[in-house]
Amino acid sequence: MQLYHHPFCPHSRFVRLLLAEYGIEPELVEVRVWERKPEFLALNPSGETPVMVEEHVPSAPGAAIIAEYLDETRGLALGDRRLLPHAPLERIEVRRLVQWFHEKMFLDVTEPLVRERIYKRYMKSDQGGGPPDATALRAARANIRYHLKYIGWLAKARNWLAGDRLSHADLAAAAHLSAADYLGDVPWDVDEDARAWYARVKSRPTFRGILADSIPGMPPSATYADLDF
Structure with a gap:
C-alpha cells in the first residue's frame, strides 16, 4: 500500500x-x-x-x-x-463530526495556517508563494478558539467526541489540531476538557508517527510531542 x-x-x-x-x-x-x-x-x-x-x-x-x-x-x-460504529444512527454522528472537522475546521483554521506558514515557504511566486498573509493568520487564530470550545463541549459530555468509543471523529479532530499545534497556534488554556481529550488521543501509540514529523528550520512547539502538556 x-x-x-x-x-x-x-x-x-x-x-x-x-x-x-x-x-x-x-x-x-x-x-x-x-x-x-x-x-x-x-x-x-x-x-x-x-x-x-x-x-x-x-x-x-x-x-x-x-x-x-x-x-x-x-x-x-x-x-x-471498530472506528465506525455498527449502528446506523451512531454512524450519522461520527460522519457529521468528521465532516465538521474536515470541512468547517479546515477552512476556518488549518488550511490557512498550514498554507501561510508551511506551504508558502516552498512555493514559487507564480504558485502563490511569498510571505504569510497576516490577516489570514489572525482570522485562523481567532477561529481556533471556537473550535476548541466545541471540542471541549463534546469531550465533557461524552467519553469520546462522538460517543462511548474512539472513532473517526476523534482522529479527524486530532489530525487538524496536531498540524496547528506543531506551529504553536493552539491556545490550550482556552478549554481544559479539549486539552485533556487531546492528551488522551496523542498518547496513543498510533500517534507516534505524526509526532515524529518535522520541518527543516522550523522546530515544533513545546507542546507538540509532550504527552503531559
Missing part, C-alpha cells in the same frame, strides 16, 4: 492515524500539490492529498473515501474497536 500525502496536510494525517489503528504501515510518498505533477494528477485529477494506492485496487482519493474503504474492507476485523 502507498499513501500519497503531505506530512502537514491534516486530511493526510487523519488517514495515517487510521492506518496506524489498523496496524497498516504504508509506503509514504510525499506530494507537494502546488507542483501539479502529471503522475500525481493521474491518480487524483483534483490534485489533492491524500490518495491511497493498493495493489489490484483503483486509487482511492480523499480522506472520506479512504476512511470508508478501510472500514468496509478491514473494519469488522477490529471487533469492538
Whole structure:
C-alpha cells in the first residue's frame, strides 16, 4: 500500500492515524500539490492529498473515501474497536463530526495556517508563494478558539467526541489540531476538557508517527510531542 500525502496536510494525517489503528504501515510518498505533477494528477485529477494506492485496487482519493474503504474492507476485523460504529444512527454522528472537522475546521483554521506558514515557504511566486498573509493568520487564530470550545463541549459530555468509543471523529479532530499545534497556534488554556481529550488521543501509540514529523528550520512547539502538556 502507498499513501500519497503531505506530512502537514491534516486530511493526510487523519488517514495515517487510521492506518496506524489498523496496524497498516504504508509506503509514504510525499506530494507537494502546488507542483501539479502529471503522475500525481493521474491518480487524483483534483490534485489533492491524500490518495491511497493498493495493489489490484483503483486509487482511492480523499480522506472520506479512504476512511470508508478501510472500514468496509478491514473494519469488522477490529471487533469492538471498530472506528465506525455498527449502528446506523451512531454512524450519522461520527460522519457529521468528521465532516465538521474536515470541512468547517479546515477552512476556518488549518488550511490557512498550514498554507501561510508551511506551504508558502516552498512555493514559487507564480504558485502563490511569498510571505504569510497576516490577516489570514489572525482570522485562523481567532477561529481556533471556537473550535476548541466545541471540542471541549463534546469531550465533557461524552467519553469520546462522538460517543462511548474512539472513532473517526476523534482522529479527524486530532489530525487538524496536531498540524496547528506543531506551529504553536493552539491556545490550550482556552478549554481544559479539549486539552485533556487531546492528551488522551496523542498518547496513543498510533500517534507516534505524526509526532515524529518535522520541518527543516522550523522546530515544533513545546507542546507538540509532550504527552503531559
